[in-house]
Amino acid sequence: MATVPVTLEVLQMLEQVPANECGALVRQRTDGTMAGALLVEHGRVCWAMSDRYPRRLTDLLVAESDTLTREQINEVFALCRRDRVPLGETLVARGLVSLPVLHRVLFRHTCEALDCLLREDSELWTWVEHSGYGYHPMLTFSTAELLTGIHALEHPTIAARALATLGAALGPEQRGFAIQRTRDARLPLAQIGCEDLDLVEFADLATQANDVMTTASTVAIEVVVAMIGERACASWVEDDLLFLILCDGELAFNRLLAQVATLTRRP
């Protein structure tokens, strides 16, 4: 697993790529060889590659699908290469794989490859601009998604529990995320609907909620609802996980309060 500061460093660098540009963040070793790269389109990552990452997208797709064969993928791949069109979209357009499955597989591939790439010793990153493909937004990933995905790779069981708890807690038009509280760091492990939060917002919300819960827990406070900026935010802790629900809108605070009050109501 790449260290947290390195992960943050790269993701922060990604966020500094101009929003409208497309290109690759290439990582070079000190001997001049290329360790891998991230393909970026309009601030979102479309693909990660690392020469240390052993899995191929084909392997993951075949493993996820009952009917898809390597031959079918290879055929579509050759076609896409010839016509310079994206592979994923073409697989979906031909009905060979569903969009949610492709999203899941691409996300896993991107997180795992990025994790390998971040473990390289080199600090050399180069931005190489090129024209974009125009990927489907669902098949590209924000920094918040990648940060969460990379940490979830290291803690899959806790991440699955966090995601299930979050999914059960969220109401309509709400979004949220879960943070694992360790002694040295706060690692995002699950998120629903928070793809577009930038890393600074993500970190600020987590820090504020964590500070409040740490202090408030001394008098057995279980849930806190607060206005943070323009949004209402509810937070609570279960074991070593900190959960946040975010809610926007005029009546967000009252709706959120009514919702979370049931979490602590005595029978």
Add this chain to the structure above:
Amino acid sequence: MTAATTAPVMAGVDGAAMPSLAEIADHVPRCLLAAWVEPRTATVLEQHVVHGDPRVALALDVTTEVMRSSERPPRMVLLSADHVLIVQRAAHDPQRALVVICARSANLGFAVALVRMFADARVT
């Protein structure tokens, strides 16, 4: 039960007298304590204690500390199984926040709305 009040010197809200902490405590269901605090320094400016439970005094300390350490959100409700801690920054004086601590009841939304209304009242 104890009742220790320091009367705030405040004038009208749109012509009506702004309630004192004692009056606020009377209006908010199951109120145990009402206080004006200065969030930046976590200083309690004045308070009205309805119930002398040491847990309530501790809750006030923690509430002011939370306000001081968390970039002072303008509105906050902290829920435990027994208590509700309501914090609302004064609309016309950001250096003051109204803190009301109540026992848990079904009227949570009403209590929060009342505290907001009192904190939003204009001091003239």
